[in-house]
Amino acid sequence: MGIKSLFGFGQARDKPQDKAADAGYSFLFGRTTSGKPVNETTAMQTTAVYACVRILSEAVASLPIHVYQYKEGGGKEMVYDHNLYQVLHDEPNPEMTSFVFRETLMSHLLIWGNAYAQIIRDGAGRVLALYPLLPNKVDVQRDEKGEIYYVYSRNTEENPNFKQYGDIKLKKEDVLHIPGLGFDGLIGYSPIAMAKNAVGMTLACEEYGASFFANGANPGGVLEHPGVLKDPSKVRESWNAVYRGTNNAHKIAVLEEGMKYQQIGIPPEEAQFLETRKFQINEIARLYRIPPHMVGDLEKSSFSNIEQQSLEFVKYTLDPWVIRWEQSLQKALLLPGEKGKYFIKLNVDGLLRGDYQSRMNGYSIGRQNGWLSANDIREMEDLNPLSDEEGGNLYLINGNMCKLSDAGIFAGQTQQEESEPEPEEKPLENNRKRGKR
Known part of the structure; x- marks a missing residue:
């Protein structure tokens, strides 16, 4: 199934025909039960989604990445003269650093559920450069022999290697594909699309709060007049012109002809508006398995458990993404004859070291017991x-x-x-x- 039909960018097909997978998943991105449309752009406009995507993208992009070679008799050693070391560690292409490249692909993976990059090779098949591909423009398909290939729909100038517009067919050895969680193992499903109602409710809460403050940070009310008004709309418009809006908040109202102002709105605290917004932040953090304190919710955090939560973030949140990256890079970038000799590793040891005193105590134990020099x-x-x-x-x-x-x-x-x-x-x-x- 193509990505465009998966996320509602195209029409779902009735029968699978030479496709990697197929079903009617056009409902994933779109309008939610809260009435707010959810897609990759509107989702990133919420602070909780943006914070979670930024935390994971920057974490993966900042990890040291190296190419290692298996040593005879056991062990490993870092290889600096391999062509992939320069591509992955320093400069995937002349326009991007390694940090920017990995940050971009990781953000694609967290929003669309898939990350793609075009692989530029030399005549011997060695990797020379990597260029990101937008996931919403990629279709994963199969040919008559069952081989997977990719179709990229180009209509802008984002990739300097493509000269023509329209659909461009790419071989599987020319595409780095990092899939997220999916049902068929070939195409990942977007976390945002799967949890669109939670994201839509977050958008609705933010819109309600913005409109609440736009109305002067006061709930609605009625103006009571002892007599009969000939032109009620004129009174309403004059009241709004003077007292509505944040700039006019807390002004002293002057009522004439015996009129009274009666408040009928419910304050947001009584309507549990703030509690709802806080719950939605935790809901988005739960979606990406981010500890709440990392997105600014310190209610249940303390000095004694924040460090432990940070270590759990590395082990249970970041490490699965790291393994997904490592295995996808090895599968797509290493030549068939190199896969038994080399491997690619993102080093998370620096994030697991803990505070200075804990590190020194651990080093002391290793030094005294003879397994650390x-x-x-x-x-x-x-x-x-x-x-x-x-x-x-x-x-x-x-x-x-x-x-x-x-x-x-x-x-x-x-x-x-x-x-x-x-x-x-x-x-x-x-x-x-x-x-x-």
Whole structure:
């Protein structure tokens, strides 16, 4: 099924014909039960959605990304001379940095549920550059042989590699596709589209609050007149002209001819308006699995649990996205002969280190128990290594931590040395000790 039909940009088909998947999902983006239309643009106009998308996009974009090679006999080492290192770590294309590229694709993934990038290769198949593709212009399809290919509908100048307009067919080896959660494993579904009613209610709450303050931050009311008014509309218009709007709030009203003002509106606190808005913020944070304190809700946060919530954010929210990125990059960018030798890794260790005191205690335990050297610790703290003469690669262990079979070896050697007989003294030396010559 194409992305355009999935999110309502095109018509759903009755029968699947040479498609990766197909169903009538045009209802996903569109008008909600609250009456507010929800799409990728209106959703990003809510502060909660914008904050969640920004937090996850910037988190993934800021992680160090490296290419590693498996070492013979076990272990790994970072590879700097691989062509993918320059593309992923520094500059995916001449127009973007690595941060901007990953931030853009991650925002696509969080809004549309899919992220696409065009792969530019040389004659040997090695990756030279990566260019983002807008998800709402991409269709995923199958040919008569069952092979997946992509159709990009170009009508603007966002990609310098496309010269013609209209539908452009791209081979699967020329597209980096990172799908989100989906039902068929090929196309991800948009979190915003799946939760459009929650987003629509958030938009409705914001619109209500804006209109409330636009009316002078006062609920509606009636003007009571003891007699009969000949022209009620004139009185209403004159009242609104003087007292309506935030600029006219708290002005003193002057009532003539025995008129009285009777308030009939319900204050927003009594209508639980603020509570509803707060709940909607948590609802959006729940959608993206973001801790509430990261989007500004500190009601249930304290100094004792914020750090733990931040670590849980890395383990349970960020780490699944990181794995999705790593495996998609390896699948699309590494050549078939390289997949058993190299792998791509986004490093989240820096986010899991905790506060300074906790890190130092952990390093101390590792150092004293012999599985961390000084250079291992300095590398994790981004410090320059020490030389071998300075003991940088020396592994130490406490004296009371040794094998049972080695226990008492030092003490046994000492007792043996003490029990050995002293060598016999020569006669001359004996005579000297007795005072004889």
